[in-house]
Amino acid sequence: MVVIQFLTVVRDQHNIYGSIMGNFNRKLPKKERILIPMDDRLFRNVMGKFATGVTVITTEIDGSIHGMTANAFMSVSLNPKLVLISIGEKAKMLDRIKKSKTYAVSFLAENQKEISMQFAGQIKENREAEFDWLNGMPVIKGAIASLTCNVVAEYEAGDHTLFIGEVTDVHFQEDAEPLIFFQGKYRELKSLKESVHS
């Protein structure tokens, strides 16, 4: 109990300090502003307010397929057709994409939460995965859409590396609903729609 009270005081003081410093900082000319250290949990909580789909990134090296769950995905350019993924420095996927110079992205369907957990390393037992093939690359069977890419640029950004991919092929299913990730939890679009209308 005492520990929880102590942690609450520390958190509140941090937030108050951050808010005072933030207000003070905003009044300074841009060049004189200082970088306020920000709590990791606060940053994660704010980023969690951005609802995303869930993808599995796949690549293949010497006949061995590796997959990883990722929600840091975006479409970048229409002409040429470019997309972007962001891979953490500790992920095994990082070296694999650096070597293969190709990756595929599968957008998971609402019934594929377990696949997301499997490729995020959250299921301890070893499970087989079912792949389809698109343009000679492995993609997740039953995903609502998938695309294959050649890496055309990579940028280190803090503790992640951004890989820009030029899209080489695409596939999608009509009328399939996506898996959603919001505030650290899996959701379905259906329940969001229902709650908006009720």
Ligand code: FAD
């Ligand atoms: P591992 O952790 O070794 O592999 C992941 C798991 O995938 C293994 O445990 C295994 O079960 C399974 N697997 C891999 N290949 C196969 C195969 N051929 N057959 C069967 N199973 C296989 N991290 C990021 O860097 N960027 C992100 O954008 C990102 N977004 C995320 C979004 C969500 C919703 C979640 C839950 C996690 C996210 N992560 C992200 C974290 C990332 O998914 C995990 O850290 C992941 O464990 C890193 O994978 P790895 O390459 O290190 O390999």
